[in-house]
Amino acid sequence: MRYLVSLILAVMFTVPSSAQYNAPSVASAKSDSHPVAIRWWGQGMVGIESWWDLTVVIDPYNDKIGYEVPELTADLVLVTHEHGDHNNVEAVKGEPVVSRGLNSSGEVHPIWKLLDRFANSSETEWWWRETKADSTKQTSHSVVVRSIPAWHDDTQGKQRGATALFKVEVDGVSILHCGDLGQSKLTDKQMFLIGPVDVMLLPVGGVYTIDGDSAWDIVEQVKPRIVIPIHYKTDKLKIPLEPVDKFVEHMPAGWELNKVSHNTLAVKASPKDAEAKHKLVVLDYKPWQPTGELAELMKEMDTACQESQKVFAPLTANQMSWQPPNGTHTPRWNAEHMMGRQLGFFSQIYSAIEPETFTHIDLNPAQMPPDFKPAHADWDGAEEARQMERANAYVRRFAYLLNGVDLDRPAPGSRWTLRRLLKQMDRHFGEHTANVEQKFQLEGWPAE
Template identity: 35%
Template sequence: MKIKWFGHSCFLITSDNGTRILTDPFDETVGYSLPHTEAEIVTVSHNHFDHANVGVVKGDFKHIKDAGNFTHGDIGIKGISTFHDELSGTKRGTNIVFVYSIDGMSICHLGDLGHALSQEQLKEIGKVDVLLIPIGGVYTIDGDTAIEVIKSINPRISIPMHYKTKHLSFELAELQSFMEKMDGKKYPSNEITINEDNLSEYPKVVALDYI
């Protein structure tokens, strides 16, 4: 499969048979170029301007924004209820973590997770091959808590998201400190191709470039 980063928390995941999943599309105020793309599935972790701009997506797609179990062809999707802050949602509401079963692998998108995960939530998430994790703090977990979450989930690789770049229009923590602590590597592209056989060739933490 291919995983392409459009910036912020927005990724296009394309399965080997061509099914496309777009995660958390943002609006024009965020600073990145809008993800004008077609998709068969669009998942939204929560209804904020930088995650829920489904109107930008082309085509006839399935919009998933709730907890529960969903299927589309041979792709399984599980939505797991979490919170957007460390106070059970009293500051910023709820957040849905999505786990996608694609091409024999498990991809987990944490959305705007605002807290460390409980044992029950970790059990619901289950085994993860690729973890898409926010690290920028302010509105989500910060880099240190992200490291704790990575250790608790134990994915084969982790891809950071939701952090400050020169394109982002508001303040979050930058990538460098997190990458240094995790001995992460920057990938020279905004798209990565993964399969069961090549996952072990990547570093445990790989940041995609924004192009």
């Protein structure tokens, strides 16, 4: 009887088909199907967050320049050069790998490395891409990092020395962080090392770097899809740089200007045959945060997801795949189902709001126990818990899209109101987690 009730609830709690809302659907977790989040925190400080929930922070600043230092956790910190407004690595939590662009002599340190966290491992790996064996370790969610030597001035470093440029490639998106670039023109060798670029993070504030006029000459050389200006004067910055206005005023014809009221941009891999569209995106340094009832409801969902992860994390792969004698679902199905529902509902809303960047992600498993085929039969409980967190992080990462959505009207692309959906997700995590905990008492539950 309990199984029948659970099945009825599961069937009722389904995602409307993508065809119903004319939204594209992706039935896989392939990384380049999903957007990367790029966050600008002011000055040269940038965060990059991937589908696999890997986070890279570049050029974290100190508390002397006017900005409040954000509390960030990362897997990798990159430092383009050793100035205090770019190298505050101690401010980043999570015991990240730290890779510095300059060596002790002030020369650019050659870096061509990969970062990843492999399935069934809680540790990140950071390795050189030197041999074929090294490159074969690369997965669809690996982060590739390469340093490119550059000058902090237009006199080959005679005034301010060197700076590294960092090219970061993840989830099919190539991102170039230009550090404190002072060159008014890139060399042929630099252009070769840079290669194709989707997103260019470019200093435009002058004084210590290129300014808002000469920066466009660099853009013309690199020809990125998207340019995000960084390292310029804001209401918080104490360093006397130029504001972003001159750079915006000199925007060439044919470019699209997008001014964003928060610090995050979602960028998806561009199809190879896509028509070239060039965008200038001016971000604010302040992150979007939910407020009021939305903040409370999202926190409740987040807490329920975290509590559920604690139950699954200690389980072995064998326990996750254990088939109960009463014919109910395996623990693995419950983990996949909770993750798939949360991701499915919110990605459908996001894709309706911003269809050029987001797709509906359908990772929900088959409902009937005999039809269930695990997505990753070798994953242990800790990895399934990390997958749940990846979906939850995806929802939070792009929740700025929910700004202004009425809590009590059907959300875009959905039959659910946000209030009902968030409350249901809270209950959904609790109910399915409780079902799994009951299986621990059944006859035949494996010891490991």
